[in-house]
Amino acid sequence: MKLIKGFTAEPEGKENYQLNVINFMKHAVRNYARQEIVSRKLDGSLFRYTYKESYERMQRLANALESIGVKVADRVGVLAWNTHQHYEIYYGLPGMGAVMVTLNLRLASQDLTYIVNHSGTKYLIVDEDLIQIAENIAASCDNIKGYIIITDKDLNDIETNLAPLYSYEDLLKKALPEYKWLNLDENSAYAACYTTGTTGKPKGVYYSHRNLYLQSMMFAAYFSFTVNDVVLQLVPMFHVLGWSMPHAATYIGAKLIFSGKWNLNDVEDLTKIMVQEKVSLTGAVPAVFMAMLEVIRNLEEKPDFSHARLICGGSEPPITLMRGFWDETGGEIIHSYGSTEAMSNSTLNSFKPWLKKELSEEELWQLKKKQGIIVSGLDVKVVDEEGNEVPCDGKTSGEVLFRGPWITNSYYKSPQTSSSFTEDGFFRSGDVGCLDSEGYLKITDRIKDVIKSGGEWISSIDMENSLVSHPGVLEAAVIGIPHPKWDERPLALVVLREGFRSINKEEIFGHLTKTFAKWQLPEEILFVESIPRTSVGKLDKKTMRIQYQDLYTKS
């Protein structure tokens, strides 16, 4: 894209004030020093301190990192839960010019090793109870010069062969409480987040301070953060920077609650915290909100979430989930869609004032299942296989492409950059979807998972959603299998719930017929014991396609 120079607003040599993420914290402390930050400890109790106290520890951290030899531009890996220390690292580490490499603790050791080596990570900060993960990769990561353990214990009481070893708390105690933040070029990397697909090596997305600054400002404005908000951080902070919620909250000075280490069994405790602390903003995947709704249904006194925005991402939230929250608590589930390359949220689906008047209740709920409108700042286009834009008619689908101030332009040192980014700066999301005349995006598939049957496309995601809505179906996957006449035809793999094992194919076909045309129906339905998944829990369709590749061709 040719860049046009207009009439320059400032004379040469007058530099722009740089967009540095540390300024969010500096300014939050100036205005809201006494605002509270809460952190859920391993034993479930709540630790409380203030922005001011947190900021002092961030400054100590920056000094501490310098004291052990971390330099500007060094990459430092982080393996940690959703704690206040993780939050301190979000500012203290990139504030002193280093790059935070967020490590997804659910990845396989070989992927983590690849990420640490590919990024040139020199130090690792590790939560005490994640030491095992660091130990598993240590031998294959020669670059690492030191391990900083987040623990309240004395280092001598920790059994590990990691070396050299530092204590996060000891380092902070010894460091000075004031740090003069650098005037860092805004294009300097703030963090790196590696994305793992079902194919190939993890790909490194490096976010600049500028990227993150702009995305967080958008997030604060579009999700209406205010200083009166209480924000609960449920999304793992190693996952696309925790969907940017902690930064947007800091930007606006809201109260923050970190959820600590948790899994679905802790949702009851987290729900209690939501009620007790009057949480008004949180984000999670549908499975977490599902579990929360179950907890709420069992509560005698229903919580009032009528002022809460419950941001739901990762995959499409079922209508039953959204209605359930609305009916039980008055809380609005806002679906949002994004990606690592787009630094989380690219859309949000909130009611528009005029559609609220024009649509029936049922139509509104159907609409709320869509991924939503694209946030201001981002260009979007949906293109066919020749790269031509398709009409915004709510029907014609194609690959969805994004570009904008915080969308990455490349994968770090990866040959996949050229195929994933266009010359005019668009990121090929790999998602298939369509836009309607009101600007709502609906994602129907991954481009590699879409089923091309007789020149028409069939959405595997829609069919999977329909299958799991049957009471007897526990899990389902739909893939396209080569077919001699129709190019591809769908195959459905279904895992039945216990107690429903007697269901037959005809029952399932009958269920699908309610929402799909005859030609869209699977050629075959197979009942299986389990469905292959990747290390991060996604359906592993690549493996399934190989396994069943001959099903419709051999006879």
Next chain:
Amino acid sequence: MKLIKGFTAEPEGKENYQLNVINFMKHAVRNYARQEIVSRKLDGSLFRYTYKESYERMQRLANALESIGVKVADRVGVLAWNTHQHYEIYYGLPGMGAVMVTLNLRLASQDLTYIVNHSGTKYLIVDEDLIQIAENIAASCDNIKGYIIITDKDLNDIETNLAPLYSYEDLLKKALPEYKWLNLDENSAYAACYTTGTTGKPKGVYYSHRNLYLQSMMFAAYFSFTVNDVVLQLVPMFHVLGWSMPHAATYIGAKLIFSGKWNLNDVEDLTKIMVQEKVSLTGAVPAVFMAMLEVIRNLEEKPDFSHARLICGGSEPPITLMRGFWDETGGEIIHSYGSTEAMSNSTLNSFKPWLKKELSEEELWQLKKKQGIIVSGLDVKVVDEEGNEVPCDGKTSGEVLFRGPWITNSYYKSPQTSSSFTEDGFFRSGDVGCLDSEGYLKITDRIKDVIKSGGEWISSIDMENSLVSHPGVLEAAVIGIPHPKWDERPLALVVLREGFRSINKEEIFGHLTKTFAKWQLPEEILFVESIPRTSVGKLDKKTMRIQYQDLYTKS
């Protein structure tokens, strides 16, 4: 300030997506095409159209400007009221790469001539009933190549010697409805706004697209704009870009209402519009809100402004005004302070959650008179005469300096740049103030108006506010006059209201004694018939100081 380069997030040659203001409109139309825009016509009736229709006219405007020869980087002056056409110009003109030079139609001809010539303005866009102003300067502005008149009339029916003459509406009709916006370098000037002080020539502040983009995002987030808001544009759009409200509204997709041509006599009509259209956000100077409160007091049915944010700038709003709105309508007046160099609002004063609990009602109102907290994104410091930062104790005052992503770094081709901007990028506001421990800024004076008496500073603004709070005082000014013993001593000039002409000095001294220490009281109070003001209505203290310079020294 030395710029440190960190680890570069993207490889060389991968350009950042540019922050262009036209994207606000592009994205607003994608998401909220049907959102309404209302414009108050000269006859008081309301014209209505949508973002989509407005956007088509912006594109026609960009094509039209090109058709008459306007090129990238050309400066185009605008003399217009708060109309939908002015809004179209806000996007169509800078969108095609030209620079919008906003002209304050209340300036004297010699200042306007200076601005037009100094900026190198080539075209003028003029509202039909402001043609006279353009005619007054035309002969002294040789650079101007054409005049575009905003009118519904046929050009032949307009009597003027301006030439060549174009009709805004005719140009739009003839132009194509689609325009391919440029990928403009974000440091290109979007607009120029000249600031007029009481001394010297007007100084040109040139705002880049980047400046405006960032300021508008902040504005939308900090004043909690949402798509459900109805925003009434009262602030003149030629005045620091209308305090950025139209841009923040567009960024978030809110409904916009333009107030047209109006003065204080129209406030009753505008108040009716506020009620009828359910306005939830507006901004104005205290005098306008005062007039509005009077109107509301006379209404039988009081409007409910409990969801409205009434942003009040220009000068400190009296407590009676803020309480009046609160009591009569439930509406919150939010004081905000800014400057042309800071692109309007640098602070806002809204209740903080914990202060609401801790302070008494009276203390809260007193607090709300302060200028407020500095918005996130801006660095602030208050410095003494040696340039050292003073403590944030709510008492120690000094000059207030700002820097940040949208604060200008220079005046265009002006020798005053070096004295007004520091080497590390701070703008010397010329305002004296202090910060308290909660981050609230209180402005006490202009630095050149502060009175230095025996080593202590006396605030002329506080004393003027106290004087006009006396029922018999219509206007007042307080200046520092050279004094043989105390360096300077205050002099108060007072204009009495009709019916109060018998008030004597003792009465006024007695009134001041309630809030000022004895040493702070004026050495002398003079009753005068009028107080000198500048062309834009500010107190002309320079003239007063010259007039009374010998008062305390000759004996």
